[in-house]
Amino acid sequence: MTTRYTSAPAADLDGTQSVIDIAQQAVEPVLLEAGNVYAVRTPGGGTQTLNLTGPEYTGIPARKAGNTTVRDATSFQTYFDKHADASTEVYADAERLTVTAVLDAHTADTARWSGHRLTLHLRKTEAWAQWLEHDGRLMQQEQFAEFLEDHLPELLEPSAADMLEIAQSIQGATKAEFQSSTRLSSGQRQFAFVETVTAKAGQKGQLTIPETFVIGLVPFEGSEGYRLTARFRYRLNREGGLTLGYKLERPGDILRTAFQDVVTAIGEQIEQPIMNGTPA
Structure with a gap:
């Protein structure tokens, strides 16, 4: 009996050879550690660098930022x-x-x-912002009295109790016609007025306020407190109305000092x- 041998197609031989080549190049797997740089050999005979130092491998940012x-x-x-x-x-x-x-x-x-x-x-305190907001602005009597009442904790001289009494006196004279203003020897300012409400029409009175007063303010959150002097401001209009306010002495200097x-x-x-x- 004659045995015939048939050659395999060229394509099959090429595929088998590729598998053999890959098998010959295979190596045992190696565990790579993060934080290092490795050089590995490629199938074509060259080398490739593996950089495992980045934060995606180490879990640690490269630098503080x-x-x-x-x-x-x-x-x-x-x-x-x-x-x-x-x-x-x-x-x-x-x-x-x-x-x-x-x-x-x-x-x-x-x-x-x-x-x-x-x-x-640094962030300015609410109290500092409010006092600076009204600095140099004249207000109606009731509005000014309410401002003083809302800020009694910051009033140092005269005392908060005395300033509260002044505020109440200002509120009590809102229905009055102011006629004159006199500066007293004590430095206080005295206003003469006549009541205009029906029950007290024609009744005369006086309103006395200090020329200056002292407040204590904390300019910045978490900072120390500072003393500021404020001067009363006023204006009598032709209709007998009275507007009041104050002017802080050099608040910018206090802020820079703070x-x-x-x-x-x-x-x-x-x-x-x-x-x-x-x-x-």
Whole structure:
């Protein structure tokens, strides 16, 4: 018997050879560790780099970044102590009421990212904003009296009780025709009026208010309190009406002093100098 051998198609031989080639190139699997860089050989005889140092492999950001904003010096100090180093830079800006720390600032010899920052952005208190809002504005008697009553906690001299009595006197004279104003030797201002309500029509009276008064205000949240002097303002119109108000003495100076006191308090707790300005 004659046995015949038939050759396999060329395509089948090529496929088998590919499998053999891949099998010969296969290696035992190796466990790669995150945080390292590996060079591996490719099937074509070259090399490929595997970088496993990124945060998607390690779970750790490559560097600290971001700008944290705090509202008082104590919070600023807490965050600063945790992240600052010897090359950290600190800037104070009186116009913006900010203190900014560049925690990863450049060193003398090495450039750094300067992307991790801490900013103290002082926020004015509601009481400060309200007193400044009405500064220099004349109000109707009842409106002015209500303003004083709403802000009794800030009134220092005369006392809150005395100022409450003044406010009540102002309210009680809203239905009156004011005729004259006299400055007393004590510095107080006395207004003469005539009642116009039906029950008291023609009845004369006097309203006395101090020339100045002193208030105590906390300019910024978390800061100390400061004393401000206010001068009473008034106007008598032709119809016998009286409008009242006050003018604060140099509140801008108090605000700058309060900011500088915050900067000084921070400077006493850190080793880095505080520069005047803003970082790049």
